[in-house]
Structures are given as structure tokens and as C-alpha cells.
Amino acid sequence: MAFEEEQKIFNSFVKEKGLKQSKQRDDILLTFLKTEKHLTADELHSLVKKKNSSTGIATVYRTLKLLCECGLSSELRFGDRAVRYEHFYGHEHHDHLVCVKCGNFIEAVDPEIEKLQERLAKKVNFSLQGHKLLMYGVCSKCKK
């Protein structure tokens, strides 16, 4: 595992905030980093429990919040109920094309779309900080 960089970011952030390190947070961070998916808190909790079955779901929620705050993770909301978390640090920004039939999604980015969003924001005197673009439709597999 070569997540020293991410771990350093997290530990520095925790210290900066006057918080303390813990075994649970380390486990949760490592499990999150090892799993290159868009997980819900519950799914991540299941994975973490394989290593340390006593870890509580509340701590997973608390840690995910910290991961988002320090820039290692980012929230994602598809149509379904639960929030999903994806890797943020060291990952290019991308948008998602979600298939309404199978639920799978494709990650993609169009630099021109990104630029035009800036232009659109300027037009209404809005300081753009970020965006979430979800495209819905049918993926190639589901088109039969």
C-alpha cells in the first residue's frame, strides 16, 4: 500500500483541528483508499468490519465527514437515497453518466463544458466553486 501521502494529509488535518488520531479512523481511511469505488457509508462500514468487527457505523459517518473536509473524498448523490463517497485527492474531476436501466455509470469529462460553465457563471456575476453534472440515459450495454 502506498497511501503515505493521503495518510499524511489526513493526520495533518486531524492535528490542525485539535483532534486526536485513532485506530478506527486509520482503518476507515485505509479501507476507503483501497476500495476504488463509489461507496455508501453503510457499504464502507461492512468492509471495515471485516478487519475490525467492532467498528461502529457512527464512526464511519464521522470519519467520512472528515475525509471530505480535508479533500480526500467527495460526496456524490445519484437518484437513490444514500450519499456516496468517491476518491477526490489525486483524481481528475469528472462527471457521471448514469444508466437508468442498470444503474451503472460512466465517468467522463469534457474540458469545453467545464470552460463554458465558467463563462455562464461570469455572465450572472457568480463565483463558481464547483459543480455536479449528472447525465441520465441508457448505457451501451443496456441498448442491447
Place this chain on the structure above:
Amino acid sequence: MAFEEEQKIFNSFVKEKGLKQSKQRDDILLTFLKTEKHLTADELHSLVKKKNSSTGIATVYRTLKLLCECGLSSELRFGDRAVRYEHFYGHEHHDHLVCVKCGNFIEAVDPEIEKLQERLAKKVNFSLQGHKLLMYGVCSKCKK
């Protein structure tokens, strides 16, 4: 009030589905149409109760689902918890720039962005049906 067109759409849809008309649904539809806002089910329920205080929240949820199905309304999810509903019929498609400071939003659309989304979808052999673009940042008022 000149919502005959919308009411006709709704009543036809209800009949098509083998459902029945009701006073409550009529009230909810009219209140929704009169209020040109992005309401939550709860907010709409409050408005409807001013006319008919006995209307239940469950019926508001049920009716909003029908309104979305027949194309009169459309769901909207900002960062907050509750789903919001906006007018869909007779309204141009638009995206939203949400201010992270005051919570207000601007509606805007860029035809070029729309086109480029189609191009992006084609590139990955995806049949695009729709999209939700949320842009986050600071609005002109909050910039001081």
C-alpha cells in the same frame, strides 16, 4: 387562473391510468401551479392546508409523484435533504447556480453546454435522456 391546459393533461393522465379524480388532487395541482417556486412536499402541504386544512401529507406526496409522471413537474435535489419540485410543463429546461452562502439560486442555460453533453454521450455510446447540472459558488449579492 388559466391552468386549463395543465389540468387537462393531469386529468387525461389520471383517466389513462385507470385512476379517479379527487378534490384533493385538484387542490394540490392548482396550488402547485399558482406557486411558481421550488417547493418541498412539506411546503406545498402547508399551502394546500390553507384552503383545505384536512388534506394529508401522504396525499401531497402521492400527487407530486403523479405530477412528475405526467410531465407537469420535475424533481430537484440541491444539497439539502428534501426533494424539491419545480414546474416542468411549458418551462424551458434550465440549470441552477446555487449560492453556498445564502442558499438562493439562479436559473440559467447555455445551449452550447447542452450540445456538448450530447457529444460527450455519443463518445461513450450512451443514449442521453436528460441531465441535472448544479453549479455551486457565491452569488453576486453575497460577494458583498
Place this chain on the structure above:
DNA sequence: GTTGAATTTGATAATCATTATCATAATTAA
């Protein structure tokens, strides 16, 4: 208009994701 089968309704319970609470355990600076 009456009837009767089907749908609708509102109150309320249930669900689901998330957050709050709190007593106990772990961390850490001194």
C-alpha cells in the same frame, strides 16, 4: 339516482439514512 366495485384518503406506523446523546475508553501533552 342507486348500486357496488374500485380507488382515494388521512392517520399512523414503518422505513431508511443520518445525526445526537452519553457513558466509557483511548489519546496525548505535560
Place this chain on the structure above:
DNA sequence: TTAATTATGATAATGATTATCAAATTCAAC
């Protein structure tokens, strides 16, 4: 080691939405 502070996990609480169900209503057929 101490002692103050934070972290943890079990569990309760919350908030939005959905499910349940008995009673009310709609409406097509008589």
C-alpha cells in the same frame, strides 16, 4: 503517570418518505 480532552459504539432521535388500512369517495353500469 496524570489528567484533560477527544473518540468510540450502542442506542435513541430525527426527518423525509413510503406503507398500511379502515373509512370515505368516485364513477361506470344499471
